[in-house]
Amino acid sequence: MSDKIKFTVDGQEGLAEPGQTIYEAAKANGIYIPVLCHFEGLKPVGSCRICSVKSNGRWMASCTQPVTQGMIIENMTPEVEEYRKALIEMLFVEGNHFCPACEKSGNCELQALAYRYQIMVPRFPYLFPKREIEAFPKFLLEHNRCVQCQRCVRGVQTEDGQKIFALHERSNNLRINVDRQLATEMSNEQVQQAMDICPVGAILKKEAGFRIPIGKRKFDYRPIGSEIEEKE
Amino acid sequence: MTKPVIATASLAGCFGCHMSFLDIDEKILNLIELVEFDKSPIDDIKSFTRPVDIGLIEGGCCNAENVEVLGYFRKNCRILISVGECAIMGGLPAMRNTIPLKECLEEAYIKSLTVAPEDAFIPNDEELPLLLDRVYPCHEIVKIDYFLPGCPPSADLIWEALSALIQGRPIKLDYQLIKYD
């Protein structure tokens, strides 16, 4: 017991294993910290910053920051929540998110976060960037919806570790580039995995959209994160 | 006390939001008790007859007429609400926003398979409202006071928002009320 790390989130005490990130430690203690780019089992990259928390006056991404002894973390404070809301809104204007026409609507984590934060309209102007839709033998890559979370980059690779999805360019031109050859060789299971790993409707397995009726979708009735919050 | 006055308009939308509004079912009877309608496709009043308290706008602005109507609403309504995805962010019509207007029109009126060669021209009748370079969310053109998302927003959301406004109480947003589809 003695090597456990004591920490608090919004006053609630928790115990963590050494090496756990703030996000993991909070989750293990039934505390939800919203995340988007993070995916269970993948190395965190801290790209969306939605999981930002404040500790000792400093801001940090809870998906990458290890929890330390005695850490006092601000998670659901109005200040932290306001920044998160802004970041979610930023994602909505950065890409072209036409929810009504999206295969992932209802199961989309970006949309679910916006529902959780009750976003009625983004504070930022829509940028309407010009983006492409790329077709591969077994799937489509809808760049309009991509949030550059790098989940596919990290989670979908060849057996010998080659990147099928890779980051391309930089700045606001950053996008996902697919290795055509390797994409062609992907198995059906791997394509399904890619679609599942994508938090939004950017990677679409062909003939697999709109399968779940409205009312039965993941986030129709339960806010994202409630599975963690309801555990304890 | 006089009843609050409501006006509605559908700009670049599909009337789905108006349909959803009517979907409040028998509550519409309560609503009529509470409010009066002015300019609206629902009662077919074509122009404003008095100052309006709440204006509901469905659809974004895709042409010059939309802009004019929206401006007209802003002038005549104390509170203006963007109702639905199209009013809020352009909605599906805004899917053209990343394609040049020329390409859109040529695709529809010149290159389309169903266009007979002799009819291949871009409509230019003066009666037609001129298209804008892209579809604009309403709040980029005039000040909008409230936003009700959804495609369409559920009847319950519209009802809750309107009754809260009329009663002057804060709006209560249950999780299920906010949806973008």
Next chain:
Amino acid sequence: MDYKKIISKYNLDRTRLIELLKDIQAAEGYISEKAVAEVAKAFRISIAEVEGLISFYHFLSARPLGKYVVYLNNSITSEMAGRQEVALAFEEEAGCPFGKTSSDGLITLMETSCIGMNDQEPAALINEVIFTRLNKEKVKKLASWMKQGKPVQEMVEEFGDGANSHELVKAMVKNNIRKSGPVIFDDYLAGTAIHKTLETSPEAVIDEIKKANLLGRGGAGFPTGLKWELCRKEKGPEHYVICNADEGEPGTFKDRVILTERPEMVFEGMVISGYAVGARQGILYLRHEYSYLKKYLENILKKMREQGLLGKNIAGRGFDFEVEIKMGAGAYICGEESALIESAEGKRGEPRDRPPFPVQKGYLNMPSTVNNVETLATATRIMANGSNWFRAMGTSVSAGTKVLSVSGDCDRPGIYEVEFGLTIDELLKMAGARETFAIQVGGPSGQCIGEPGFSRKICFSDLATGGSVIIFNSSRDLFSVVANFLDFFIEESCGWCLPCRAGNVLLKKKFEKIIKGTGTRQDLKEIEAWGKIIKTTSRCGLGQTSANPVLTTLTNFRKLYESKIVKEAEFISEFDLITAVAEACILTGRNFQEENEHV
């Protein structure tokens, strides 16, 4: 093209992948699809990954470029010195706009971020050769030579002062050392510091540097001794010492001059640091823009080996240390230490998450120190003259001197080595600045100060700076300065994290609304709030400082902003109906204004 032959030179060493790609580009003018496929196959990485690497760096190209590639600096000092006229002249001569190649495939025109020549602008790189103080006439001459096929190096007619005219440099670049100081630019007898260092223990070296209170000269001011100590304490089969010579902050050029005039001191600093932390290998990460110094610096290393100051058994004391020069490929973000390490490993220069810090897991995941050029040169002087001598200069918190790169509106732009504690007023006088309206200290990521702040001091406890100082007189439009800086950050963001990638674009949009005169009080509030969001939530120093051009001018020049907005307006739309229907009018042959006259 025999790609296999080029590839085989690199022994499938991933850390040299950028160098390999540069090699291919040098041979073929660009990196073709076929080359990418060959490289990917050889290294057993995906084609997408190689493409991603190429697309990250400004000076790597997957599309064919002209025989001559002009990279014209677009930083603010270049603008102030007449960049626009030069740009137009290039476009006229090449017959193509920037971003394109002339129809005969001869000349490609590219814009580029600050190339470290701010005291001699407008400046450009043509291929890898630097051309300074350009004007219309010079562009015409250069273009005519290009059309004759003259080698670029032969277009340099006059060489600069000091080592700029060395036979291995032969650059027209000028040092412009206006004020020399005791730490960096005073005479230095090669080997002095190394000999003294190797006479003591590594712990004693760290102790001496700590006693000197040497703080990092790159701008962040982290205590160098502590960094070395932390690195030394980390266990690992290898330790690495990295010299950060990737100064990319617009307005900074002091490392260029230090590397030109005091390279031995820099390299000795690396040896000293290597001895202190227990490293056998050092890397000088040199920005691509300074490629013209590479051969010269390699020659210095060669000489040091001959003198027994580098290599095996240094100074006969059994210490082995080598230095390798690694070239950047055009990315401001690589000045950030963890991004620099990624780049040195042959990857996209994306910052890492910390912890682990580079001193724990740096280059190849081994404990590494990353120090600025000036920091290492300063360490050399400290070891030669002692910490007491050093601490007698500067202020109590900020000991020693600082090399400043001064540019903009002043009579004597150039290099100033000054003691910490110098006030802005004193600096302005020294540089011959008149009617100064604003001064940018620390580059775009630093602060913009107005007259009330001119009594402030340059030191870590007041105005910290990596060295960039840009002066603006009252004829300058501060808003164009801010706009230029914002564009710089938008361009140079690596794009990894959302607030920096998208936030800066949105901030610029809002800023433009204010410049246009359509801003409201609400817009001012929002621009401040948005700037804070970016600053607070960004992943690395770039994003955490990218809003500074707006935030610091908003604080220090509030009245200027207030005068731009429409105070009484609650809401001003940027929408303009006439503009919005203009295209439809052309397509339909209608006239919107005429039609609406008789309504």
